[in-house]
Amino acid sequence: MDQEAQNCLDWAREARTGIAEAVFAESKTPEQMLNIVRATLDAGKCLFVTRLSVDVAAQITRKYPEFFGYDADSRTGVIGQKPEHDKKSQGIVIVAAGTSDMTVAKEAAETLRFNGFQPKIIADVGVAGLWRLLERIDEIREARVVIAVAGMEGALFSVLGGLISAPVIAVPTSVGYGVSHNGKAALSSALATCSPGIVTVNIDNGFGAAVACIKMLRAEHS
Template identity: 60%
Template sequence: MTDFIQDWAREARTGVPEAVFCAHKSPEQIEAIVAGAQARQKPLLLTRLTPEAASSLGVETRRLLDFDPLSRTAILGETPPRIDAGIALVAAGTSDLPIAREAVRTLAFCGYRSTSFVDVGVAGLWRLLERMEEVRRHRVVIAFAGMEGALFSVLAGLVAAPVIAVPTSVGYGVSSGGQAALGSALSSCAPGVMTVNIDNGFGAAVAAIKIVHLYAGLAGSPPPVQPGMAREMA
């Protein structure tokens, strides 16, 4: 069996703990990685772990993991207490939830609470406008949208916070695979939009964490966030 060398110094070097991309890895490889982390008593985030792949793992390995089928993520070990650093997740529709949930789980793994606003796409613009007062209370906004990706520009034109755009592979025809949403994010006329790859909820969460760390570094600690009525994703 192949030996895997995990980057256990990643958190000290980058501020973000080690994570493992599970797509295209065999059950034996995933089990070896989990066993190595368990032996060192290291927490581990596994991404793109499909329900089929998770069910093919050994019973003991499955018992060690907190698996979430919607986001296709699993967490080994206890997550730290979650602090509110002012991170909002705005999803255009419920079809974007698997990717948004990946971001939620990544943030939780790193010790951050997130507030989610779901089904507020531009097809029903009033739904977004009704929540804008709550969204504006946050320091970082991660936006998830497929189809034409109009949500990214709309949000960036309404909030002072940086907007991290996550194009999702939701759509058909010319929108198939998230390409149209990616093009919209990259060509946005609204300033302040940063874009990650299609369906990259993990990468967006990591970017948000680094922005929060920058807040802390510049100000000693992030300023308090106003208590919001926004709902945290279950």
């Protein structure tokens, strides 16, 4: 199993795509994750992990306390020594509609930090209290890229798209009930928005939004 885990890890991904290898942990067993940790450390690499449960993270921490870091708020982890980066702010702002959306917003933030970027998070500015968003709109307008995270009906995406000049990456979340359940309503709103130019990733995909943001910024300098 150790060899199988090592062979499947794509250490050439960063050279090929500009984004380092990452592991989606949600469907993996504790044994599989421990094998991935061991393979990563044996290779002398550093690996980003998403959707890692607290219980599995605790098992990894017990076995590899010096080589594993876990952020429970975002359910992300780092195996090995995190690479040193110049601290680049790059003008990335993550806008979260409500505190219920923060797990996804923080997944995006931790993905960006792993890759050397320092995003700002502006939270609890959903359109149910539009004044909260308008109070922070000048800060948001300074961004070069905005990642917008919202559930329920996902109205935040269209509102931001009509107020700012920066690209907006919409992340619908599975926050809501009734027709909003599982994020389908927010996803439909993001895809059907009348504000042109909004880029949409899948439901709860904070990682994917962060990767899209990084590629947008790097394309400016290519």
